[in-house]
Amino acid sequence: MQWAVAAVQHGLGEYGQIGAIGGDYLSGPETLKKKELIRNRKDYIEEIEDNELIDADVYRRRQIDLSKIGIPVLSCGNWGGNALHLRGNTEGYLAIPSKEKYLEIHGLEHFTGFYTDYGRTVQQDFLDHYLKGKDTWHRAPVHLRLRNVDGTFTDRDEQEWLLARTQWTKYHLQQDGGLSTQESDDFRMSFKADGRGVNFFTGPLKEELEITGPAAASLLVSSSTSDADIVVTLRVLDPDGNDVSFVAANDPHGVIATGWLRASHRKLDTSKSMPYRPYHTHDELQPLRPGEQAQMDVEIWPTSVIIPKGYRLGVNIGEGITALPRRT
Known part of the structure; x- marks a missing residue:
C-alpha cells in the first residue's frame, strides 16, 4: 500500500x-x-493488522456519517465487485437520506461497464442534469443489469433497493449433500481447514429462479482451534454439472457470490440484523472453545443471477476462499 x-x-x-x-x-x-x-x-496495512476491533482510532477517524448527505447521488456498482466495492454501493444507497439518489449495478470488469459508452452515458446524463441544468436525467431510482448464465444481461428498472417483491426463501442443508426448502434433521458434517470444504446442491430446478439481492447463512460451527474463518460461496451448476461463472471486476471466472466471517467476530448487532442481512458489531472478540458449537450468521454479499430450469443451485462452506473448478 x-x-x-x-x-x-x-x-x-x-x-x-x-x-x-x-x-x-x-x-x-x-x-x-x-x-x-x-x-x-502511515502503513495502512500495518494499522489494520494492529487494530482488529472497530472502535480503534484507525477506523473511527475514517467513518463517514452518511446521514449528512443530502445532495443528488449516483452510485454505480458491479455484481462482479464481490469483496471489493459492491457492498459499499448498496449499503451507501440504503443509508443516504437524499431524496434524489440512484443506484445502478452492472457486470463484467468494472472498466467495461463503467468507463466505456454505457457507463459514460449514464454519468454524463446525470452530471449534465444536476450540474448544468440540462433535461438529460429521466431514470428510475434503481437500474439493474441482471446476469444470465450465458454471460448476457437483462436490463430492468426498479423503484427501490432492496426489491420490495422479494420472496425471502430459506434453504436447508441436507445430510446427503442436498439443498432443499424442506427442513432437515440435525446432523454434523466436518471438513479440513485446508481442504475444499463441503458442498450442498438442489436437484435440477423445475422452473426458472432469479436471485437478486443479499443472502445469509446461519450455521452451527465447531473447530479444533480457538478461531476460524468461514467462507460461504453460492454456486450454480449447468445440466452437465459445470460451474457457472461470470467475468468479474478482478476475476475472469468470478463466482455467483461469497460471504465470510471470522468466528471470533460473530457477535451480532441485534438492533440492525435481519434474517437475510446479519450485521456484526466487530467491537468484541469471542474466541471459540475447541469442540464446542457456536452460532455463526454469515453475510453473503448482494448478487444477481437468473437460473434457468434444469440448472442447480448450490452452496460451498469452507475455511478460506474456495476456488471453483475451471471449465476445460
Missing part, C-alpha cells in the same frame, strides 16, 4: 507528477525532503 501512496504523496512537489489540464503539481507545490515524507506516511 505504501508504494501507491508514495507516488502521489503531498509534498513531492517538483518531484511529483504534473497535471495534464492545469499544469500544476498533483502532489501540491511544496517540496519536502525524503525523511519528512517518510515521517508523514
Whole structure:
C-alpha cells in the first residue's frame, strides 16, 4: 500500500507528477525532503493488522456519517465487485437520506461497464442534469443489469433497493449433500481447514429462479482451534454439472457470490440484523472453545443471477476462499 501512496504523496512537489489540464503539481507545490515524507506516511496495512476491533482510532477517524448527505447521488456498482466495492454501493444507497439518489449495478470488469459508452452515458446524463441544468436525467431510482448464465444481461428498472417483491426463501442443508426448502434433521458434517470444504446442491430446478439481492447463512460451527474463518460461496451448476461463472471486476471466472466471517467476530448487532442481512458489531472478540458449537450468521454479499430450469443451485462452506473448478 505504501508504494501507491508514495507516488502521489503531498509534498513531492517538483518531484511529483504534473497535471495534464492545469499544469500544476498533483502532489501540491511544496517540496519536502525524503525523511519528512517518510515521517508523514502511515502503513495502512500495518494499522489494520494492529487494530482488529472497530472502535480503534484507525477506523473511527475514517467513518463517514452518511446521514449528512443530502445532495443528488449516483452510485454505480458491479455484481462482479464481490469483496471489493459492491457492498459499499448498496449499503451507501440504503443509508443516504437524499431524496434524489440512484443506484445502478452492472457486470463484467468494472472498466467495461463503467468507463466505456454505457457507463459514460449514464454519468454524463446525470452530471449534465444536476450540474448544468440540462433535461438529460429521466431514470428510475434503481437500474439493474441482471446476469444470465450465458454471460448476457437483462436490463430492468426498479423503484427501490432492496426489491420490495422479494420472496425471502430459506434453504436447508441436507445430510446427503442436498439443498432443499424442506427442513432437515440435525446432523454434523466436518471438513479440513485446508481442504475444499463441503458442498450442498438442489436437484435440477423445475422452473426458472432469479436471485437478486443479499443472502445469509446461519450455521452451527465447531473447530479444533480457538478461531476460524468461514467462507460461504453460492454456486450454480449447468445440466452437465459445470460451474457457472461470470467475468468479474478482478476475476475472469468470478463466482455467483461469497460471504465470510471470522468466528471470533460473530457477535451480532441485534438492533440492525435481519434474517437475510446479519450485521456484526466487530467491537468484541469471542474466541471459540475447541469442540464446542457456536452460532455463526454469515453475510453473503448482494448478487444477481437468473437460473434457468434444469440448472442447480448450490452452496460451498469452507475455511478460506474456495476456488471453483475451471471449465476445460
